[in-house]
Amino acid sequence: MATTVAGSGTTPSRQAPARQPLGVLGILGLVLTGLGAFLLVSGALLRYFVAGDVVKFPLNEYQIATLAAPDVTYFSSAQAKPLSGVTMRVTRTTVGDSAAGSDHRAVWNRFSSYIDTTNGVPYDAVTQRSAFDRRSGEAVNCCGAAISSTAGTYTGPQSGQAFTWPIGAGQQPYQVFDTVLRRPVTADFSGTSTIAGIPVNRYTEVVRAAKVGTQKLPGQLVGLKGQATVTLDEFYQTTATYWVDPVTGTVLDEEHNEKLTLRSGGQQRLILLKGDFQVTPASVAAIAAADRPHRSAIVSITTTVPLLLGISGAVILAAGILLSVSRRRRPSRSTPRYQTVGMVP
Amino acid sequence: MLARLFIVIAIGAVLAVGGSMLTAIYLSGMTSGTPANAPLYNYGTG
Numbered sequence: 505m506a507t508t509v510a511g512s513g514t515t516p517s518r519q520a521p522a523r524q525p526l527g528v529l530g531i532l533g534l535v536l537t538g539l540g541a542f543l544l545v546s547g548a549l550l551r552y553f554v555a556g557d558v559v560k561f562p563l564n565e566y567q568i569a570t571l572a573a574p575d576v577t578y579f580s581s582a583q584a585k586p587l588s589g590v591t592m593r594v595t596r597t598t599v600g601d602s603a604a605g606s607d608h609r610a611v612w613n614r615f616s617s618y619i620d621t622t623n624g625v626p627y628d629a630v631t632q633r634s635a636f637d638r639r640s641g642e643a644v645n646c647c648g649a650a651i652s653s654t655a656g657t658y659t660g661p662q663s664g665q666a667f668t669w670p671i672g673a674g675q676q677p678y679q680v681f682d683t684v685l686r687r688p689v690t691a692d693f694s695g696t697s698t699i700a701g702i703p704v705n706r707y708t709e710v711v712r713a714a715k716v717g718t719q720k721l722p723g724q725l726v727g728l729k730g731q732a733t734v735t736l737d738e739f740y741q742t743t744a745t746y747w748v749d750p751v752t753g754t755v756l757d758e759e760h761n762e763k764l765t766l767r768s769g770g771q772q773r774l775i776l777l778k779g780d781f782q783v784t785p786a787s788v789a790a791i792a793a794a795d796r797p798h799r800s801a802i803v804s805i806t807t808t809v810p811l812l813l814g815i816s817g818a819v820i821l822a823a824g825i826l827l828s829v830s831r832r833r834r835p836s837r838s839t840p841r842y843q844t845v846g847m848v849p
Numbered sequence: 850m851l852a853r854l855f856i857v858i859a860i861g862a863v864l865a866v867g868g869s870m871l872t873a874i875y876l877s878g879m880t881s882g883t884p885a886n887a888p889l890y891n892y893g894t895g
Contacts, residue, residue, distance in 0.1 A: 541861030541862050554873045568891060595891055607877070824857075
């Protein structure tokens with residue numbers, strides 16, 4: 505009696521080893537490997553693809569902010585005289601024009617109504633329509649961008665930050681579009697602080713007296729009684745401070761110390777407006793409350809979730825591969841290398 | 850076994866790409882649309 509190996513006839517020959525059944529550990533190793541690869545790739549894509557496509561300024565913005573200024577001096581056209589010591593309130597409404605926006609560009613309209621609350625009369629109303637990049641916040645020229653006020657309508661080019669700072673704003677100077685000068689002005693980084701528990705960057709924009717136009721008015725209004733009408737230069741100066749959430753680029757608080765004057769021959773003849781406008785605490789709280797979910801979402805989608813997915817994916821992938829490889833290197837002893845297929849008498 | 854590993858890694862990666870694209874489309878939709886009851890010309894006199 506003799507035992508032969510598998511093959512034809514009685515000639516011993518070696519056959520390729522049969523595919524091993526996977527078993528529970530084998531299936532578990534493959535499942536973990538697939539799951540780990542899924543999580544790892546998902547984490548990387550979330551950080552570098554989804555975040556870049558999703559983290560941007562909304563098309564459907566809607567925000568109302570109130571700025572208040574005590575002790576304002578301004579020239580009342582209705583009363584044809586300067587008024588001082590009045591309180592002025594600015595109601596600023598920002599509404600996104602979703603239909604005019606696109607994946608990369610948002611268009612927002614902002615209407616600012618100036619009311620002399622001491623005398624209960626309107627002072628001015630300014631409308632700003634700007635299109636801007638949905639990640640950098642920088643103005644782009646399209647979509648009927650314009651600035652309108654009692655001083656006239658401007659439809660020329662806009663550049664610099666339109667309504668917001670960039671998403672992920674740095675501690676560096678930025679060019680901010682000034683609606684009075686109608687050109688960008690440098691806002692320097694001037695420190696950090698915290699507003700409603702949110703760490704913010706502070707930026708300061710200083711505009712020294714700059715001529716923005718001319719105005720024709722009766723000479724007697726400005727002490728030039730010998731002249732029926734005079735044409736005076738209009739000068740604008742401001743120190744504006746912005747407190748910006750660097751993660752979302754949202755301006756949480758701002759202060760504008762403005763002065764508009766009429767001058768002739770280098771001499772100030774009339775104050776058109778002088779006041780220190782600051783966002784009210786209630787509006788700051790409301791803006792911060794609206795900003796907080798956006799901030800959390802951006803941090804989650806760019807940092808927290810990709811990191812968790814990446815780490816867990818790497819660990820699970822490594823575990824799956826180790827399980828599969830170690831099982832392959834230690835074949836089961838119950839599986840014979842050679843198989844008895846027949847008996848030769 | 851190595852072939853099986855590569856196959857499951859590829860399947861995991863492909864599913865991740867598909868899932869990420871769907872996530873991006875879903876989240877993009879949340880930042881667009883028209884806000885309801887959003888008048889622009891608010892004079893603040895009310």
